[in-house]
Amino acid sequence: MANYETITIEKKGGVAILTINRPDKLNALNTAVHAEGVAALDELRGDGEVRVLVITGAGEKSFIAGADISEFAGKSPVEQRGTFYERSLFNSLDSFPKPVIAMVNGFCLGGGNELALACDIRICTPNARFSQPEINLGIMPGGGGTQRLTRLVGEGRSMEMILTGDMIDAETAHKFGLVNHVYNADELEAKTMEMANKIAEKAPIALQLCKEAVKFASRSNLDEGLRREVDLFALVFSTEDKTEGVSAFLEKRKPVFKGK
Ligand code: COA
Numbered sequence: 294m295a296n297y298e299t300i301t302i303e304k305k306g307g308v309a310i311l312t313i314n315r316p317d318k319l320n321a322l323n324t325a326v327h328a329e330g331v332a333a334l335d336e337l338r339g340d341g342e343v344r345v346l347v348i349t350g351a352g353e354k355s356f357i358a359g360a361d362i363s364e365f366a367g368k369s370p371v372e373q374r375g376t377f378y379e380r381s382l383f384n385s386l387d388s389f390p391k392p393v394i395a396m397v398n399g400f401c402l403g404g405g406n407e408l409a410l411a412c413d414i415r416i417c418t419p420n421a422r423f424s425q426p427e428i429n430l431g432i433m434p435g436g437g438g439t440q441r442l443t444r445l446v447g448e449g450r451s452m453e454m455i456l457t458g459d460m461i462d463a464e465t466a467h468k469f470g471l472v473n474h475v476y477n478a479d480e481l482e483a484k485t486m487e488m489a490n491k492i493a494e495k496a497p498i499a500l501q502l503c504k505e506a507v508k509f510a511s512r513s514n515l516d517e518g519l520r521r522e523v524d525l526f527a528l529v530f531s532t533e534d535k536t537e538g539v540s541a542f543l544e545k546r547k548p549v550f551k552g553k
Contacts, residue, residue: 300326301314304342305486306490308343310396312350314351319352319358320358321362322361324376337391338391344392348386352398355405356395356396356397356417362430373435383407383408391497392413392492393411394414397423397472398417398478401421402424403425407425410442416481416484417474418477420463421463422462422463423466428456434455446469495550497550499535509521532553534550
């Protein structure tokens with residue numbers, strides 16, 4: 294992996310942990326984090342050893358406290374649009390072909406919440422706080438907040454978060470379905486890695502196609518979604534891992550998936 298200044302990447306077996314590393318700024322997303330994050334995702338995408346990605350923030354206080362507000366003043370509308378458009382960190386995560394878990398260890402605000410929303414699964418500590426506070430700055434979410442949050446938690450809850458800018462606590466986020474699990478800080482990493490390792494043992498191509506199908510559910514109507522699913526279901530039958538999975542079941546042994 295390349296050397297990055299604002300992020301670190303650690304590999305543990307089939308799991309890579311990407312940490313946003315600006316704890317003195319509560320891991321706020323500046324231009325460098327966006328650029329390095331996209332570059333790192335490109336590297337991890339092609340790394341055959343990495344089957345699952347975990348994203349977290351450095352320190353115990355914050356996952357990501359949003360976009361770096363100090364950069365807002367100097368950015369032109371076109372530059373700002375460029376950061377958030379098409380090849381953005383949010384969209385790179387959304388289209389990342391391997392499962393991604395957001396391990397939320399504190400403040401998860403604005404662009405931080407949008408980044409977590411672009412992941413597949415969110416797990417947090419009891420002290421985590423979630424918000425889309427852009428309205429308090431006289432602006433609005435631009436990294437997918439209005440779209441991904443609404444699809445995940447529903448219009449009423451999304452409206453409340455986006456229009457008030459208020460923080461919600463971990464328990465409320467869990468009730469909303471914004472996070473899958475809440476674990477104490479001392480067990481967050483172990484529990485997250487337990488899930489990541491379990492997923493990392495599955496067939497990589499099947500995982501990728503599952504992700505594609507599930508994501509398509511909120512982007513299509515039911516008939517189109519069902520058609521896409523059955524096409525992907527047929528495609529997965531062409532893999533060696535399908536043969537291995539079925540043989541292993543019939544031979545009463547554990548399958549060994551190769552991503553082929
Ligand atoms: N952008 C840039 N810097 C940020 C930041 C952000 N989004 N969030 C926090 N920081 C910086 C602070 O400016 C401070 O830097 P300094 O020590 O150089 O002054 C440092 O991180 C620590 O933050 P601080 O505000 O002192 O911590 P706190 O515990 O008192 O408050 C928050 C924590 C999260 C409530 C507060 O930092 C905050 O409201 N941040 C902005 C959240 C936001 O609106 N994000 C969305 C942007 S669209």
